[in-house]
Amino acid sequence: MISVIIPAYNEEENLPVLLQKIDEMFRQSGLHGEAVVINDGSTDDTQVILDGLKNKFVFLKTIEHTVNSGVTASLENGISRATGDILIYYPADLQYLPEDIPKLVKKINDGCDIVTGWRQGKYGGKAFVSKIYNFISRLFFKISVHDLNSVKAFKKEIFSNISFQKDWHRYMVVLAAAKGYKVAEVRITLYPRMYGKSKFGPQRVLPAFWDFVVVLFVIKFSQKPMRLFGNLGLISFIIGLGLLIYLSILHWLGEKIGDRPLLLISILLIFVGIQFIAIGLLGELINQNSRKK
Template sequence: MKKKKVSIIIPAFNEEESVPLLIAQFLELKAKASFDFEVIFVDDGSTDNTFQVASGLSKKNAFLKVFSHRTNFGITKVLETGFKQSSGEIFVFFPADLQFLASDIPKLVSPIIEGDADLVTGRKEGRYEKKFVSQVYNTLSRLLFRVGVKDLNSIKAFRKEVVEGMALRKDWHRYLVVLAANEGWRIGEVDVTLTPRRFGKSKFGFWRIPIGVLDMISVAFLLRYSRKPMLLFGTLGGASLFSGVIAGIVAIFLRVFGTGFRPLLYLVILLILVGLLLIVAGFIAEQVAQLRAEFDLLKRSRH
């Protein structure tokens, strides 16, 4: 049986000290792995010698291919570059900071090779920074998306087909598992070792927390309503119309049995107009969703 080829995509930003040790891990893996692999190393606009060090090592190691971005675009853009440059049937997302072990990659790809899963994510085991933040993020994600894995933000392996046609916006690599599950791909999870960073500084800053929460809300919104927008606009519009009717009944009651309350009349008009506008917006959004569905169908037919 022909061996499966695995493309290991590595994003790197200012990791010059880590690169030689990282490639040494892949040299050890190459001697033991039951699959063929290539390493797609993408320098994401580093300001140190990361690209130069990696390029030098690529001349000695045929499995290593090095690419670079002119500035720091972020991990999602790195993955897109990696997807385009890869020739493997299975992709692996693997950071360059030495916190994960290359020896864990066979555990990730094995369920895919054996046909038991389409995407396998690593469940981090060990001591590491940001553990509390990671636990909160994963708990919120599980509650919001109902994905049956414990760790969404880790190294992962997945079939090439999983990301073909998948639109990834900036920083949405964190929700690759969620997006894949939404498309019906089979998701698996295995334990992987995570160790403290040995060189350099963590790229994780405070602002990644609120940005991550907002991204989570955006993904949840799109997954729930992008294909059925009337569900959102119709519900809000119906609620506004219903509130307008109730307010109108109260306004009539006050007018008949009291002195009336003119601001309440204005509220009735506002609620009814807002309700009607939301429902009209829902119809327009449904047309957009239908066009998107037809475009997706056309795109799939061309593959």
Template sequence: MAVSTRSFDTAPRLADRPGVHVSVLVPAKDEAGNLALFVEQCAEMIDTQSASFEVVIIDDGSSDASWTILQELRTRYAFLHPVRHRAQRGIAEALRTGYLHARGQVLVFYPADLQFKPEDIPSLVNPILAGDSDMVTGFKQGKYEKAFVSRIYNTLSRTLFHVPVRDLNNVKAYRREIMAALPMRPDFHRYMIVMAAAQGFTVTEVPIPLYPRHSGRSKFGLSRIPIGVLDMVAVWFELRFGQKPLLAFGMLGAALFALGVLAGMSALGWLLATGQGQRWAWTVIQTCLVLGSIFFATGLLGEQIAQQRSEVREMRRELGELAAGQRENEEREEQGPSRVTVRDTR
């Protein structure tokens, strides 16, 4: 189900480029009972693929033996690159850390709890490697806990953002430039599809089987519901008014200020005509004038902040291009002088 359209006629297939094609980013918090089997299944999947893979597992402040297990697994699997947070930072920070350590042109967000099998990763990745999509998200096939909450969340998200995918917060694969283009904010991974679609990237969804957890328990409870709703509102405001905050605050402030002026003129006319004044009316008028001025000033301040954010985003883009160029030079040197790298210039 495509969300937006974009031409790929002149884009080279990512699978035709040298180096690492796919980086699987795996946030892991207290997953000692799952890591060995997960990595083993990743090895089986990688052996069947023509594209080159790496697996970046981010230990997000685990209190069990996860890091020790990852260190041991690294000696057995060359594709494995473990990274460690000494304290828990959350999935968004873990994905950001994985992105900074990954070398692939396609990134995959995949959990370590084995509710999703590594054998299904190619179904997410192949449309991107073939140049048919920018992002591929899975929608769950099978029974799972908190299905009712998930349906409410997805229904609200589709209504608010008009992105016609069935599961916004699931495993997904996406081009590296999507991660570079997204604003960094807590829990941004939940709305990665929404923000990517808003910037013109294409989104496709595929069915992904869901299995019972192999070990451990879910880290998420009902307490996440109000946080998710507030995040949803924040993302909606970011997409609607993030680039032009004066459009929201300025219009509201101007409307309140104009209402106060008109009410004041009406109250003054009534006072001159009847000789009677209404104290409550003057209180409302003063409130409208003060709030209108504050909102308008807030909009002007927001415009300055938006300008600074645009400059920072441009700097990040340029730094990303420099880093990409450096990686391509290193890969070219590893491949030898006879190999020619075709750069994706989209």
């Protein structure tokens, strides 16, 4: 059984069409399942539309958020209500059609743990940003898939074994791969948005950048914090010590060094280096205690 998880924010025009196409997909593919739509604090008639559609589609479940909580929170709530063993994340904007769902499910049934769609088509205004994001992600996370921020199919156990924060849904594939889950991708068709407005905007770029930095840190260094803090601390300490030796030589040669800013900088670098090394050691101790528990 599959569960299609659909976060929706102001999608009153798209949802009837999407659910009709999901119904057709179930009947034509032979797949059995449900659709869980999360109304994420919509200010239009999304909830009214959903209440009416429940009488038409027996596979439909709905969840209503009183305020807009974001895609990650919507996924978490949707998955908590889902009964399928294979979960499908599908946006409500009709840029992805349910006819591609069987391809995603087949990859899971073939032995993959999580499958992401590789979008084929015009991205619209965010094409450049999306390509840069995916290129940098492949480079830093050493992951082979082309498109991380697309529709996904995954085993239910994955979501319970990965720690998520707000807006980390776009890193689901990366976090799953870091846990050793088998990742794959399939080509899917991307269509222009017909109704409603895109939720993407320039204001999301900076928060997405900081999310990237935090996820990279969590994956690369959370289990081995000494690799980051120890190396930074050692570099800082060596530079500070080198400057201090240089100033000591100048002092031995008879030059005044007491009023030089370089003296303060060298002492500060040594102090910061020791602090970083101490943080790394503390992190290693915390990790060891966590593993024992």
